[in-house]
Amino acid sequence: MNREGINLALTNIELQTIKNLLKKEPNEVERGMFEVMWSEHCSYKNSKPLLKELPSKGENVIQGPGENAGVISLGDGDAVAFKIESHNHPSAIEPYQGASTGVGGIIRDVISMGARPTALLNSLRFSPLKTKRTRYLFGGVVSGIGGYGNCVGVPTVAGEVYFDPSYNENPLVNAMCVGTLKEDELYRGETGSPGNLLLLVGSKTGRDGILGASFASEALSGDNASDRPSVQVGDPFMGKLLIETCQNLLKTESSAIVGLQDLGAGGLVSAASEMASKSDMGVTMDVSQVPLREENMTPYEIMLSESQERMLFIVKESQVERLRDKVKELGLDASVIGEVIEEKKLIVNNRDITVANVPPRALTDNVPEKLREIKFPQYLTEQWKQEPQVSQKLQTMITANNYSYENLIINMLNSPNIGSKQWIYEQFDYTVGANTVKAPKSNASVVRLKGKNKGIAINCDGNSRYVYADPKRGAKIAVCEASRNLVTTGAKPLGLTNCLNFGNPEKPQIYYQLANTIKGMKEACETLGIPVTGGNVSLYNEGENEDIKPTPVIGMVGLVEDLSKIMSADFKDEGDMLVLLGE
Amino acid sequence: MFRAQIKVNLKTGVLDPQGEAIKDSLHSMNFNEVNDVKVGKLITLSLEDNDREQLEKRVEQMCERLLTNPVIENYQYELVEVMSK
Amino acid sequence: MFRAQIKVNLKTGVLDPQGEAIKDSLHSMNFNEVNDVKVGKLITLSLEDNDREQLEKRVEQMCERLLTNPVIENYQYELVEVMSK
Amino acid sequence: MNFGIVVFPGSTCDRDAFHFIKDVLQESVTYLWYKDSLPKEIDCVILPGGFSYGDYLRPGAISAHVPIMEDVIKFANNGGYVIGICNGFQILVESGLLPGTLIQNKQLKFVSKSVYLRVETTDTPFTNQLNKKESICLPIAHGDGNYYISQDELKQLESNNQILFRYVDRNNEPTSNANPNGSIQNIAGISNLDKNVLGMMPHPERAGEKILGLEDGLKIFKSILKHWNEQGGDKFGSY
Ligand SMILES: Nc1ncnc2c1ncn2[C@@H]1O[C@H](COP(=O)(O)OP(=O)(O)O)[C@@H](O)[C@H]1O
Numbered sequence: 001m002n003r004e005g006i007n008l009a010l011t012n013i014e015l016q017t018i019k020n021l022l023k024k025e026p027n028e029v030e031r032g033m034f035e036v037m038w039s040e041h042c043s044y045k046n047s048k049p050l051l052k053e054l055p056s057k058g059e060n061v062i063q064g065p066g067e068n069a070g071v072i073s074l075g076d077g078d079a080v081a082f083k084i085e086s087h088n089h090p091s092a093i094e095p096y097q098g099a100s101t102g103v104g105g106i107i108r109d110v111i112s113m114g115a116r117p118t119a120l121l122n123s124l125r126f127s128p129l130k131t132k133r134t135r136y137l138f139g140g141v142v143s144g145i146g147g148y149g150n151c152v153g154v155p156t157v158a159g160e161v162y163f164d165p166s167y168n169e170n171p172l173v174n175a176m177c178v179g180t181l182k183e184d185e186l187y188r189g190e191t192g193s194p195g196n197l198l199l200l201v202g203s204k205t206g207r208d209g210i211l212g213a214s215f216a217s218e219a220l221s222g223d224n225a226s227d228r229p230s231v232q233v234g235d236p237f238m239g240k241l242l243i244e245t246c247q248n249l250l251k252t253e254s255s256a257i258v259g260l261q262d263l264g265a266g267g268l269v270s271a272a273s274e275m276a277s278k279s280d281m282g283v284t285m286d287v288s289q290v291p292l293r294e295e296n297m298t299p300y301e302i303m304l305s306e307s308q309e310r311m312l313f314i315v316k317e318s319q320v321e322r323l324r325d326k327v328k329e330l331g332l333d334a335s336v337i338g339e340v341i342e343e344k345k346l347i348v349n350n351r352d353i354t355v356a357n358v359p360p361r362a363l364t365d366n367v368p369e370k371l372r373e374i375k376f377p378q379y380l381t382e383q384w385k386q387e388p389q390v391s392q393k394l395q396t397m398i399t400a401n402n403y404s405y406e407n408l409i410i411n412m413l414n415s416p417n418i419g420s421k422q423w424i425y426e427q428f429d430y431t432v433g434a435n436t437v438k439a440p441k442s443n444a445s446v447v448r449l450k451g452k453n454k455g456i457a458i459n460c461d462g463n464s465r466y467v468y469a470d471p472k473r474g475a476k477i478a479v480c481e482a483s484r485n486l487v488t489t490g491a492k493p494l495g496l497t498n499c500l501n502f503g504n505p506e507k508p509q510i511y512y513q514l515a516n517t518i519k520g521m522k523e524a525c526e527t528l529g530i531p532v533t534g535g536n537v538s539l540y541n542e543g544e545n546e547d548i549k550p551t552p553v554i555g556m557v558g559l560v561e562d563l564s565k566i567m568s569a570d571f572k573d574e575g576d577m578l579v580l581l582g583e
Numbered sequence: 584m585f586r587a588q589i590k591v592n593l594k595t596g597v598l599d600p601q602g603e604a605i606k607d608s609l610h611s612m613n614f615n616e617v618n619d620v621k622v623g624k625l626i627t628l629s630l631e632d633n634d635r636e637q638l639e640k641r642v643e644q645m646c647e648r649l650l651t652n653p654v655i656e657n658y659q660y661e662l663v664e665v666m667s668k
Numbered sequence: 669m670f671r672a673q674i675k676v677n678l679k680t681g682v683l684d685p686q687g688e689a690i691k692d693s694l695h696s697m698n699f700n701e702v703n704d705v706k707v708g709k710l711i712t713l714s715l716e717d718n719d720r721e722q723l724e725k726r727v728e729q730m731c732e733r734l735l736t737n738p739v740i741e742n743y744q745y746e747l748v749e750v751m752s753k
Numbered sequence: 754m755n756f757g758i759v760v761f762p763g764s765t766c767d768r769d770a771f772h773f774i775k776d777v778l779q780e781s782v783t784y785l786w787y788k789d790s791l792p793k794e795i796d797c798v799i800l801p802g803g804f805s806y807g808d809y810l811r812p813g814a815i816s817a818h819v820p821i822m823e824d825v826i827k828f829a830n831n832g833g834y835v836i837g838i839c840n841g842f843q844i845l846v847e848s849g850l851l852p853g854t855l856i857q858n859k860q861l862k863f864v865s866k867s868v869y870l871r872v873e874t875t876d877t878p879f880t881n882q883l884n885k886k887e888s889i890c891l892p893i894a895h896g897d898g899n900y901y902i903s904q905d906e907l908k909q910l911e912s913n914n915q916i917l918f919r920y921v922d923r924n925n926e927p928t929s930n931a932n933p934n935g936s937i938q939n940i941a942g943i944s945n946l947d948k949n950v951l952g953m954m955p956h957p958e959r960a961g962e963k964i965l966g967l968e969d970g971l972k973i974f975k976s977i978l979k980h981w982n983e984q985g986g987d988k989f990g991s992y
Contacts, residue, residue, distance in 0.1 A: 094654045146863050150894065151804040153765020207596055231654050235600040237763050237807025294596055307598075331762050429865045429894035431959050434769040448964065450772060563964060590710050601809040605734075608806070608815045614730055616723070619714040622810070625675050626690075629704040638701070645699055650690070683901065685859045685935065734818060737811055737847070739854040740901060
């Protein structure tokens, strides 16, 4: 989970709820823990009631929403783990690092399920590249995505990008990762029984992202300078070592490892409390055992730090030393920082002083959910009235400009939304891994499973202009487009993940867009029989003047049963016939 | 004619994985006296102008607008007068 | 305790695409007084030793064996004594 | 034939090369950990692609100094086959086994695509199964593949036939448009003077299977097998 959309300010109602839950006034550390865990990004307080409606079951679903990534069976004991996530706000502040840490974060979500990352995708939304600032942001984001993915050796096989002025202040950067695993090698964020130990693996902990929490969900202001300290810097080299270390440990030490969880938004607080409450256990931790990168860090900072490239392993006490040595041999820090306990408490100590003591469930489950006011947006009333006139308008435009079919086509191809995306994908290593059967320049990309005649087809889609014009239908179109793209390569769609990028949910018209988008997605998924195995919500994407167009991005995964039967869109032979199917 | 030498370094607290990797490598080569390594950039500009005060302002603008990334880097510069060729 | 500040620059004649690109950008931003841009590295080492002469040799070895690539780069360094904490 | 693939921290193409040797070429292959020494039975060392040590300082610079490289240098100086692909090429120039150096791509951007290469020399252990001036197609994916060497040394490379591959266009010409990274004279791969060390930026190990779309990489490895067999196979080796 990456930091995004965190609104630190707890409301009075929330503060009162916390007091009731704790039966006391929270101290500074405890309050910070609640602020992060009850933020929009960690708690989904604005969207949870709506998301419950999405179908998440299916015969192939091994893991639905609730874990770091969804997992779907590919048959014969093979499975695929996948998830999409936004890193919009950090990318608007520091495009290279923002995008790069976004990729790193989604990779860790997938490795924490026990999978080896096999492909990356991304979905980008920017203002048309007319200003220096936008070009700087766009260029930085593209090279940041490549900078991380290329360096860790996971191919970036597909993506999509749209340009629209509504993303001027809030560009969108969504990253998706797909990993493969054996069904019986699935891991979850579980603590197991009391006495198991918490082994923190990876980079040292610094002050990354701590002060930044407050900016992320508040409207981005023009003066980014004040946001500086919040920027997280990724270290893909460490990220690569983390992938290999996790794979190595999970394959060779499975009897010693009980569960694992990546550290993202909310850092240690989030990882520890989520694992504890899922497993109905408690945890004690000692912040003095956390390897630090900077001097004089307070317990508050250590608990909330969002330093990248860290994972939390839960391991059996008897084997911890061997594991620790092995991790160090592989080039990473490893430190025992706590223990699983029976009592359902998250107890944070600094040596022998207790600095926080809260029930894990209070952090993860008890946030007051918000069903917001919904109002039919004014702009739709007007737009829908005009709808019948649209084709007429188009015709008038064509006649007025004396467009021939030829220059109409050239004009369309000239639009950055339709034209070639070569400038982007040539910066991404899409062949590393020697599994890429189709990518890019195809409707969906296909990566094979080595040693088998089958593969995974993947892509992501979401045309926000349609969603803006009609949230419910637009969402259906997005799901259908994604599944069509899979089907046309010869794959059977198996499941989807989604990223809901929206404006300020406190505005009733925006909440209308969100609620109806989810409704549309639900209907399309039910009709097509495609389960939703996870996703991510990014709200408060608003600038000073406007909210972004509602932008659900659908990431879909399908199975290619026979690689020799893949279809591609290029013309094959002279004389072949073109056939139009459908309405 | 002036020459500006601009030293660009990462701000304190910003992760510097490169410095760490170089330090480890130096240690493995038995340069154990090395305690810490930082890697920054050194940008040298040749400037066709003779007004030092004016140039100072210009160099600062260049640093802030293009040469450095104010989000994670800070800089220092020196202006030295040089003979034109 | 000493600090070594090592300036690494490209040898003359070696293509410097980064310097060229920065120069073009600066020109397009109307910093037309910029004649030439060179981008090098600034490596700062903290050294746990007090023998300056000995350290000079060591720093040169580090530069030649790891820190610089003699095919394309040259270097200069300064050693400054600093107070240990 | 026994291939050994060195795994540096941050290697990313080690597994691709392993798969290629084992499943496609069907020869024996082992991973070699960078901290260990080079086992005696290895006939050919592969330095794989990737971002060893995150490309920090200069690509390949830190890796050139890890323990196993001392052995690899001895092995190469005794005539053992060494192949450096992409980051492996960068490690070879940093360790002094190959002349010149690789700097940042002229466009200052990472470049990932398929390129055409012209085979310039066939009289080597790596190209004897290719025809002179044959055009082959391989993927590249790198940010620092811009080969640079002084004019004097370049002349030596040429007169000793050490330039093995050049980037060319579809007409088999080394034009500047066909040059993906600014390399001097479109150089994509070179060997040492004795022709037992190969460094190349393109990835032959990603191009050996029909399903992946490109197969020309196979010819390079078939060349090595042929050369090794001609030298007496098992009886050769053991440096
Ligand atoms: N941001 C991106 N990252 C990676 N690949 C991309 C990106 N944007 C587009 N592509 C790739 O470029 C190709 C063309 O994209 P697009 O124009 O969106 O095609 P289509 O509309 O046919 O899906 C596709 O293969 C797509 O995966």
